[in-house]
Amino acid sequence: MSEHAPQVHGHCDARFAAVRTAFEENFREPGELGAAVTVMVDGVTVADLWGGWADRARTRAWERDTLVNVWSTTKGPVALCAHILADRGLLDLDAPVAAYWPEFAAAGKEGVLVRHLLSHRAGLSGLREPHTLEQLCDWELTTGRLAAMEPWWEPGTHSGYHAMTYGFLVGEVVRRVSGLLPGAFLEREVTGPLGIDFTIGLPEKEAGRAAELVHSPAASSGEQSAVLSRLAPAAIAALANPPLGAEQANSAEWRSAEIPAANGHGTARAVAALYAILAGRGSHAGRRVLSAEAAERVREGQGSCRDLVLGAVLARDTEIGLGLWLSGPTGSYGPNPRAFGHDGFGGSCGLADPEAGLSMGYVMNRMGPHIADDPRKTALVKAVYEAL
Structure with a gap:
């Protein structure tokens, strides 16, 4: 490593030495600030690495237990909550949402199914009226x-990434069925029993462990305008209402709220463990969280299409299962097209590949400009599969 690159800590099995190499390289060329990556095979940790700095000023080292906001990587654990309820017969994924949330039937949505919420096909990618961060933090107002x-498009016909609304939509169904918001449900059913260091929102007592998010250099107003000009209103509503970035996510207001699409906080080890439940076909660390059939249902493809929100950015067709994205022909989560996972705004990632028994968590605090397939994540995924 160069004299300017930070020391990498942790362990890595010799077979997965390429993962350490790729992780170290991320601190050179892409300019990683602080980060961690954990890889599990059949529930056993084969790589657990961290390094760099937890703050912009480089005064706090990234430690083994440093927490960071992982943005949309949170959506996987939220989907898991819904699938647990479905597995217990308490939630029917093919039932109308209004069967559990009667007010939802307004404005022609009586036919929207629970599976449409999970697969970003509800037509509710973002709110039509201006919505501030303060309002986003108000659960009752947002739901x-x-x-x-009224939906932006006919529900069930296309996917359109529900960047912020996903967590409120799926989360309100979880609340109506279980009586708990998804953060509390996840803690009771999964993270508490399994000892997984992950929360939706960030308890104030954990603030000292949290990394400071740092945004990539801002695009010029002209570049931003050019990007927005290519997007349909449904996409602008999803991605820019309200506008969010590192500054907002570092705030006490954001951390204290329940925003289940985007404000999960955890370690790479925690992300890998959560996705290991799916990689392990519903079981992890000796505990069965989902039946094998329910775990398989998570990656039940809902149809490949050009996503109505991300299509203009990704410039390719994608396919979403019932809560997570399929690796597909482009290999976003490795060469197995049926591997699946979720990326977080700026770079983080959770990955599950049941065929390989593989799960991975990657978290970082310097946000790149990519909504998906950040080069740092891609390099790590490539190294993992080369080692298998």
């Missing part, structure tokens, strides 16, 4: 507006 709004 009330979603229940009342």
